Structure formats: C-alpha cells, structure tokens
Amino acid sequence: MIDSATRTPLKIEYMMPLCVPAASPKFETSGAVIKAPDIETVFQQNKSYGLAEFMNYVGVVGADDDVLDELLVAINDGKLIDGHSPSLAGQALNAYASAGIHDDHECATVAEMLDRISRGMYVYLRYGTISKNLPTLLQGMTMQNSRFCTLCGDDVQAVTLKNVGHLDESIRVCIANGVSPITAIQMGTINSAQSCGLKDRGGIAPGLSADLLIVNDLNTFTIEETYINGQLVAQNGAVLDAQPETIPAEYQDLLQTVHLDHFDSNDLKLHLAGTKAHVIGLQETSRTLDVVTDVNTDDNGDFEWTPQQDVIKVAVVERHHHTGNVGLGLISDFKLQHGAIASTIGHDSHNIVVIGVNDDEMVLAVNELIKQQGGGVAVKDGQVIAAVPLQIGGLMSNIAVTDLIKIQLDFNKKVHDQLDLNVNFNPMMKMGSIPLDVIPNLRLTDKGLMDVTQTKLVSIDA
Numbered sequence: 001m002i003d004s005a006t007r008t009p010l011k012i013e014y015m016m017p018l019c020v021p022a023a024s025p026k027f028e029t030s031g032a033v034i035k036a037p038d039i040e041t042v043f044q045q046n047k048s049y050g051l052a053e054f055m056n057y058v059g060v061v062g063a064d065d066d067v068l069d070e071l072l073v074a075i076n077d078g079k080l081i082d083g084h085s086p087s088l089a090g091q092a093l094n095a096y097a098s099a100g101i102h103d104d105h106e107c108a109t110v111a112e113m114l115d116r117i118s119r120g121m122y123v124y125l126r127y128g129t130i131s132k133n134l135p136t137l138l139q140g141m142t143m144q145n146s147r148f149c150t151l152c153g154d155d156v157q158a159v160t161l162k163n164v165g166h167l168d169e170s171i172r173v174c175i176a177n178g179v180s181p182i183t184a185i186q187m188g189t190i191n192s193a194q195s196c197g198l199k200d201r202g203g204i205a206p207g208l209s210a211d212l213l214i215v216n217d218l219n220t221f222t223i224e225e226t227y228i229n230g231q232l233v234a235q236n237g238a239v240l241d242a243q244p245e246t247i248p249a250e251y252q253d254l255l256q257t258v259h260l261d262h263f264d265s266n267d268l269k270l271h272l273a274g275t276k277a278h279v280i281g282l283q284e285t286s287r288t289l290d291v292v293t294d295v296n297t298d299d300n301g302d303f304e305w306t307p308q309q310d311v312i313k314v315a316v317v318e319r320h321h322h323t324g325n326v327g328l329g330l331i332s333d334f335k336l337q338h339g340a341i342a343s344t345i346g347h348d349s350h351n352i353v354v355i356g357v358n359d360d361e362m363v364l365a366v367n368e369l370i371k372q373q374g375g376g377v378a379v380k381d382g383q384v385i386a387a388v389p390l391q392i393g394g395l396m397s398n399i400a401v402t403d404l405i406k407i408q409l410d411f412n413k414k415v416h417d418q419l420d421l422n423v424n425f426n427p428m429m430k431m432g433s434i435p436l437d438v439i440p441n442l443r444l445t446d447k448g449l450m451d452v453t454q455t456k457l458v459s460i461d462a
Contacts (some may be wrong), residue, residue, distance in 0.1 A: 002047055004245055009233040011211070013196070015052030015082060016042055018070060022055045022348045022438045027457065028445035030349035031257070031320040036069040043077050049196075050080030054101055055348070055438040057085045058455050061095045075100045080197055086287065086439050087453075089115055097121055103195060105152050106439070108133055108285050110140030117148045122195040124152035125187070127170045129160045130429045131286045134170060138177045146183055150191040157429060158401050159408045171221050181218035247398060255391045258344060258373050260319045260352070263366040265359040268315055270303040270328045276462040277303075278449065279311055280442045282333040284424065286433055290442040290451065291332060292462040303330065305357045312336050313359075316435050317352040317366060318446040319344065319394070325446035329460060331355065331434065337420035339380035340365040344394030345432035351446050353431045376428045378415050386414040388428065 005012040016039055021030040042048045051074045054060060059067035074081050085096050086106040097119045105124035107113040113123045125141075127134040131154060141149050151170040165172070167188045174184035193202025201209045210230035216222045226234040233240055247255070275297060281289030295311055298304045305312055310332050318325035340356025342365035352369060356362035361379050368377045368384055374394030378386045388404075388411045390397050397404050415427045437443040440452045448457045 003248075007243060007245070009228045009231070009241075011201075011209075011228065013049040013198070014047065015050050015080070016048040017053075017348075018051045019053065019055040019084075019348065019438070022436065023058065023455070024056070026447075027437050027450055028316075028349050028435065028447055029318045029320060029323055029325055029351065035066065036073050039070060039073045040077075043073065043079065048079075050074060051082060053082045053084045053105075054099075055084040057088055057092075057096055057438065060099050060101070061088070061092045063095075071099050083121065084438065085116075087112075093119065105154055106286070107137055108287065110137060113137050113140050113149075114145075117145050120148075122148050122150055122191075124150050124154075124195075125170070126152055126154045127173055128153040128155045129157045129426055130155060130433070133285065134173050135177055138174060138179060141179070143183075146187065147191060147194075149187055150195050151188045155429060155432075157408060157426065159405045159412075162401070162405050168221055168223055175219055175221070181221070185218070185221075245398060247392070254393050256373055257394050258319050258352070258370050259322055260317065260366075260370050261322065263317065263363055263370070265363050267317070267326045268313065268328065268359040268362055270313060270330075270460070271301050272297055272303055273301070273461040277330055277460050278442060278458065278462050280314070280329060280331040280434065280444060282331065282425070282430065286436070286439055288433075288440070288442050293332070295330060307337060307357075310335055312355055312357055313362070314353070314355045314434060314444055315362065316346060316444050316446045317354065319352050320349075323446070327444050327446045327448045329444040329449050331444075333422060334425065334430075335420060335422040339378065339385070339419045341376065341378045341415060341419070341421075341427055341431065342366050342369045343376040343428045343431050344369060344374045344390065345376070345428055346434065347432050347436040349435065349445070350394060351435065353434055355431060376411060378411065378419065378427070380418050385418055386411040 002014055020032055020034045021028045056067055081101045083101040083104040084106055085104050088096055103122040104116050105126050107123055116123050125134045125137045151167050153166055171184045171188050175181055190202040201211050212227040213223050214225040216224055275294050277295045279291045279293050281291040296304050296306045311330050314329050314331045316327040340361040342354040344352055346353040354362050354366050365377045365379045372389055373391050375390035376388040388407050415421050416423055421427055435445045437445055437450045437452055443450045443452055449460050451458045
C-alpha cells in the first residue's frame with residue numbers, strides 16, 4: 001500500500017495498524033501480532049505518521065505493560081496517536097486521554113463528544129457506508145467547540161465513494177443540518193490538518209502546499225477540479241492520469257491468504273443447553289446489543305433456524321494459521337430468509353464471517369470463498385448467486401474501481417432481493433463488524449462469544 005501510494009498524486013499518510021489483534025490474542029486469532037519493536041522498526045524507516053486507532057482501550061486504562069511500551073514508542077518519537085474509546089467516561093476517559101491519545105471517532109452521542117472535547121481531544125464526526133453518527137453529533141457542535149470537530153468516513157465502500165462521496169458528502173451533510181458552509185469546510189480541511197499535525201496544508205496561504213478544490217457552489221459542494229501541489233490532477237470526478245496498478249512479484253503471497261482446509265457442516269453444530277441464548281443484536285450504529293431470547297432447537301438440542309424468528313446462525317472461521325478455530329453464535333436483525341453469505345472482511349483480524357439459515361449453504365459459501373481466496377460470496381438453493389473478489393489479503397481488489405463498483409452493486413442487489421436481507425444493511429460491511437471485539441456489547445470471534453464490556457469470553461447459553 002505504501003509503495004502503491006507513491007505512484008499516485010495524492011498525499012497519503014499511513015498510520016501504523018497497532019491493535020493487531022484489536023484487543024488480545026486471548027480473544028481472537030490474527031494473521032500477525034504487532035508489538036513495540038515492530039512499531040519502532042517502521043518508525044525508523046519513516047513509513048508511518050503515527051499509531052492508528054488505539055483500540056485496546058482496556059489495556060490503556062489498565063496500564064498494561066505491553067500497551068504502555070507501544071504508546072511510549074510513539075510518544076518518544078513525537079508521533080500522532082489516534083484513538084478509539086467507545087463508551088469511556090469519567091476517570092477511565094481521563095486515563096485514556098492522558099496516555100497521549102488525542103482524538104476519537106467512536107462517539108455515538110452528544111454527551112460522548114462533549115466529554116472528549118472537554119479533555120482537549122479532537123472528535124472525528126463519522127459518516128461512512130455503515131456508521132453515520134455525524135447528524136446526531138452536529139447537535140452538540142457550537143461556534144466555540146467547532147475547531148475540535150473534524151470529519152471522517154471510517155469504512156467507506158468503493159460504491160459509496162463513487163455514487164455518494166467521501167468527506168465532500170460529509171460537508172454536504174453538515175450544511176444540510178444547518179452548519180454554515182465555511183464552518184463545514186473548515187471541519188473538512190484546516191481542522192483535519194491541525195488535528196493531524198500537517199502544518200503544510202489545510203488552508204490557502206503563502207508557504208502552504210497548493211492542494212486545492214474548485215467547487216461550483218459552497219452549498220452543494222460539487223467538486224469540479226482537484227489540484228495537488230498546484231497541478232490539476234482530477235476533473236469532474238475523474239483522475240486525469242490514472243495508471244494501472246500491478247502487484248509486484250514480492251507481494252504475490254498476498255493473493256493467497258485464506259489458509260483453510262475444506263470446511264464441513266460438523267464445524268457448525270451449535271448445541272444449546274436450553275432454549276434461551278445470548279443473541280448478538282445488530283443496530284444501525286457500530287454497536288451491538290446482548291439480547292437474551294428464546295431460540296429454536298432440534299431433538300438433539302442443536303440450534304435450528306425457523307423463518308418465524310429473526311435469529312440466524314453466525315460463525316467466525318480462522319483463516320490465517322490453520323488452527324481449525326470456529327466461533328459460533330446467533331445474531332438478529334439481518335432478517336435473512338434464504339441461503340448464506342460469507343466474507344473475509346471481519347474487523348480487525350479479518351477471519352471469515354459467515355451467516356446463514358442452514359449449515360449446508362453456510363458450508364458452501366465458506367468453501368467457495370476458499371476457492372476465491374477472499375472477498376464475499378452469497379449462495380441460495382445450493383448455488384452461488386453473487387460474489388465479490390477481494391484477492392489482496394482478502395480485503396482489497398486490483399481490478400478497476402468502476403468494475404468493482406458494478407460487482408458490489410450486483411452483489412448487494414442480489415442479496416437483498418433473493419435472500420431478503422434487511423434493506424438497511426450493506427451485507428459485507430455489516431458482517432465485517434460482527435467480530436470487532438473492542439466495541440460494546442456482544443461480539444463473536446474465532447475463539448467464541450465475547451462480552452466486550454466485561455472483556456471476557458462468555459457462554460451462549462442464557
């Protein structure tokens with residue numbers, strides 16, 4: 001990614017993806033484990049601007065030795081440390097902020113936003129493909145605190161970038177919610193630059209880089225031209241000198257990252273002690289609920305889906321080290337009525353996430369994903385109905401973005417139309433949040449069901 005970025009006119013600053021895994025190897029299996037010496041090596045190579053999204057807030061507040069070592073590497077090197085502190089308040093938030101972490105993008109309420117601003121933290125108001133906290137948080141923004149408010153996407157699919165926009169859409173949302181165009185533009189430009197310590201950009205003035213946007217109107221904020229270092233690089237939504245990207249030979253192993261033998265239905269048997277279970281309740285936000293509900297079982301006590309109840313099986317299948325780990329759980333609000341969907345996007349260890357109404361089709365979806373080596377697969381009635389190939393690490397694509405968008409739109413339409421998925425959910429993006437064991441409340445990893453608030457693995461039986 002860093003090498004590829006040098007071949008574009010964009011100025012892309014990379015943050016070290018520190019929390020790998022997000023919380024601890026005790027709770028999930030990741031492809032690698034990043035520690036303080038790894039961070040120091042990358043910083044010495046001048047390849048990273050700082051630490052990305054310090055998600056292990058429990059380790060920060062609890063003064064875990066490894067966590068403190070990681071923080072000190074960045075602090076001693078004068079690097080930026082990005083935050084992630086959902087639901088933290090009071091003394092816990094004080095401890096988190098005092099560790100040198102200067103921002104947060106996980107605010108879901110005005111109270112959370114004001115808590116962070118009062119501690120001198122920047123708040124990144126989020127508006128992405130899934131999480132759209134921006135309109136709510138704007139209710140707490142004033143002329144006095146707006147300088148601490150900036151904008152971010154936090155998971156934006158290619159189709160959203162093309163058809164809706166990125167930070168330009170966030171600016172339009174701000175204006176539609178009553179923010180003055182000048183303040184909205186400040187949030188997306190100079191506030192962002194200052195929060196990230198980028199002293200050479202963020203405004204139009206002598207000595208700053210001539211990175212400019214020409215828009216047709218401040219209220220609609222439709223971008224007509226983009227300049228980098230004073231050079232025109234994009235016009236009317238198209239890059240002027242787009243270069244095809246090839247994957248160098250030394251990175252070819254990134255095309256084979258689903259390290260999993262043949263998957264079968266024995267891996268999906270979910271035995272319950274009774275008829276009550278802890279179910280992951282999805283929400284429109286990035287957070288989930290721990291819902292205790294009655295579920296259906298067969299004569300052997302194994303979970304059995306019924307169309308009358310909005311509860312389906314979910315599995316997280318380890319794909320990095322041939323461990324054979326399969327975490328099993330139940331989830332509601334997908335409203336799936338047919339088939340199964342599998343994906344290699346599962347934040348942040350990115351194991352396989354699969355949901356479905358029966359084991360056979362879940363197995364088919366996973367095995368097709370193994371053949372495909374990453375991305376997403378949807379099946380119905382024993383047939384693959386749609387697929388999104390993401391062969392680079394199971395997360396990215398090397399095909400043209402216009403082609404990828406067509407594939408994503410086709411996948412989403414077929415999943416919604418043929419599997420009756422909840423129309424409010426983007427399937428792969430929503431599934432990708434299920435294993436994220438640093439956002440409350442209930443999550444599923446390859447090692448089992450996790451209560452994020454209590455920071456421990458728990459039984460599915462209620």
